[in-house]
């Protein structure tokens with residue numbers, strides 16, 4: 119079984135993280151980074167999570183999970199240490215067509231989270247289909263170190279040109295030739311001696 123990778127727009131979307139331990143914290147951070155409004159619900163929160171509402175769009179609810187808590191959320195991450203509760207929440211989300219990630223059971227999840235490296239508008243995301251999250255993280259670290267910082271300038275230049283070419287009658291082949299000329303002008307990979 120392989121997962122279909124997509125880029126999800128979660129800007130201002132209501133996302134719920136259930137659980138308040140170190141894994142919940144790790145799952146909350148990228149949701150915030152990508153613009154979601156996060157509610158964390160847990161009977162207990164670590165100090166790191168308790169600090170978050172000071173500077174971020176996070177709302178904390180300190181109690182254990184109750185039926186229908188997932189209603190009206192776009193996406194739910196389940197990070198408790200209670201497998202029975204995890205299964206119950208997963209079933210509820212699936213029934214209600216809410217995207218759900220259960221951090222310790224991919225069978226209960228409708229999506230899993232890859233390891234992500236972001237450099238401006240370049241996103242590199244690595245998954246092992248849940249087989250080895252640590253390897254996903256290591257590969258992401260290796261790939262992250264391969265890129266020169268000017269990859270961000272390259273993307274900006276390509277994007278500007280692309281906007282301009284949209285209103286011209288250039289053919290797809292002509293456009294790709296122009297894009298490739300720019301790509302070849304840059305040294306996006308470290309140690310790449312082209313130029």
Ligand SMILES: C[C@@]1(CC(=O)O)c2cc3[nH]c(cc4nc(cc5[nH]c(cc(n2)[C@H]1CCC(=O)O)[C@@](C)(CC(=O)O)[C@@H]5CCC(=O)O)C(CC(=O)O)=C4CCC(=O)O)c(CCC(=O)O)c3CC(=O)O
Nearest residue numbers: 221222230231232233234245246247248250251252254255
């Ligand atoms: C299926 C998945 C579900 C999901 O969470 O979406 C899942 C599941 C599990 N992870 C476990 C363990 C670890 N997870 C990490 C780290 C990360 N785990 C992440 C994703 C995923 N983890 C999804 C699959 C991703 C893929 O397809 O490869 C990353 C990429 C993203 C993120 O968490 O945001 C993030 C790296 C962030 C970064 O790049 O920095 C580390 C390393 C570390 O902490 O440093 C360890 C210890 C080493 C090891 O086990 O490899 C356990 C066992 C728990 C136990 O033993 O009790 C389970 C449960 C199970 O496997 O059943």
Ligand SMILES: NC(=O)C1=CN([C@@H]2O[C@H](COP(=O)(O)OP(=O)(O)OC[C@H]3O[C@@H](n4cnc5c(N)ncnc54)[C@H](O)[C@@H]3O)[C@@H](O)[C@H]2O)C=CC1
Nearest residue numbers: 137138139140141142160161162182183197198199221222
């Ligand atoms: N996906 C991943 O990357 C990883 C997943 N895991 C798994 O993630 C799970 C959580 O790990 P930790 O954060 O270290 O655990 P933890 O024990 O520190 O935190 C569990 C949290 O769940 C809360 N909780 C328990 N029952 C609840 C309920 N009924 N309603 C609301 N909140 C409830 C607790 O109050 C606590 O805050 C574990 O099952 C672990 O196996 C662990 C490592 C990595």
